[in-house]
Amino acid sequence: MSLRRPRTLLAMSPELRPRLLDAAADRRLREVALIETDSVVDDFGRPGAAAAALAEAEILLTCWGAPAVDARVLAAAPRLRAVVHAAGSVKQLVTAACWDRGIAVSCAAAANSAPVAEYTVAMVLLSNKRVMQLREEYRSVRGRRHDWHQRYAHAGNYRRTVGVVGASRIGRRVIELLRPYDLELVLYDPYTSAEEAARLGVRPVGLDELCRVSDIVSLHAPELPRTRAMIDRRRLGLMREGATLINTARGSLVDTEALTDELASGRLHAVIDVTEPEVLPAESPLYDLPNVLLTPHVAGSLGNELHRLADSAIQEIARYAAGLPFAHPVHREDLDRTA
Structure with a gap:
């Protein structure tokens, strides 16, 4: 039986995508997710293709440079069920509105x-x-x-x-x-x-x-x-x-x-x-x-180490697609004592 591929929208700094997702990672991502657009979104307020993709997205695959997912964004994303963050802390990304709506959240803090x-x-x-x-x-x-x-x-x-x-x-x-x-x-x-x-x-x-x-x-x-x-x-x-x-x-x-x-x-x-x-x-x-x-904040993932973040995120999307819980979930109650 083929794996269900949830519609997924990439949200991050546009220049980051080729560094995060090399050709092999991009192929693996497309095997487990239906990518809404070949571009990436760094502003959810823009009209056009990005707005249409947001309206259909079930998952947001985010990384550095992603805009905050607030109540306004959620109103434009009625099908959204999960945020998979290919980086560490989600505090500047996932707002109270996400938790209130029950959005599932995963991050790559373990990989980073x-x-x-x-x-x-x-x-x-x-x-x-x-x-x-x-x-x-x-x-x-x-x-x-x-x-x-x-x-x-x-x-x-x-x-x-x-x-x-x-x-x-x-x-x-x-x-x-x-x-x-x-x-x-x-x-x-x-x-x-x-x-x-x-x-x-x-x-x-x-x-x-x-x-x-x-x-x-x-x-x-x-x-x-x-x-x-x-x-x-x-x-x-x-x-x-x-x-x-x-x-x-x-x-x-x-x-x-x-x-x-x-x-x-x-x-x-x-x-x-x-x-x-x-x-x-x-x-x-x-x-x-x-x-x-x-040094200029480079102890974390740098260069080809970003591929580890991508691998972690892709594995989480694959788990979601298979109906499994995230391996690296973020819980609201833990945020007051974690990064």
Whole structure:
């Protein structure tokens, strides 16, 4: 018996489609879904083909750049039953009107967590090894011998303490990937019990203690009102001299001014993939400090890693078409403590 193919409309930034869906993924998508239009929609208010496609769509396949699905959009989409988001958080996309109407929602946060965790683990190991600082110093003494073992006698990963802030999907994957190394792992997460922490192989601690004892503090908490500036000037001051802060979560978790002051003093190191504001002003010292690795929000899916997001979304549409529940559903009641 042939699979029912639900009518599906793509909503995202138009330039994103060829990067998300290569030829093979596009073929797989068309095997499980009836694509309403070969173009993509980034504005549900436009008349014409996009409006007609929205009126017939049973599923919205969304990604970055998709407009919010609000009551006005739902009124124009009477057949809509599901939103499959080929990216992480749906908070800016799925509105209360969707939940009120009972729209089923899936996201690819699990798929997107893989590269973030891999990036974080790489940065943990390189930071403890002081690779970025070694590179700068080696460049400065080029052509001359230097006693690097004496100069960096404090470097290395053996028995270092890594503090993970947030037992989120990404935080748990980071813990899993770091487990084989000779590291002590400590965790701060108010929702994780002592028994669960033991199963994860980490020692649960308060946030202040985590800042005090960790050589690396790695942030994996969601962006919520109560997590804003959770790493403030006082907690940065608790961190031991030479410790490294890694932020691949959200810039709002850290007091940017306080962090900049600490880094400019040379007391701490940092790996910063997310900032507040999202693009720092050109005059920010963080661009040039030798103890800072600053990247433009690329720890998540980049390049061919977007194909993992597409695969996840296509698999969810296939499950829907087969009458199965989503493997990666998003529930309204979880949004107040997740990204």
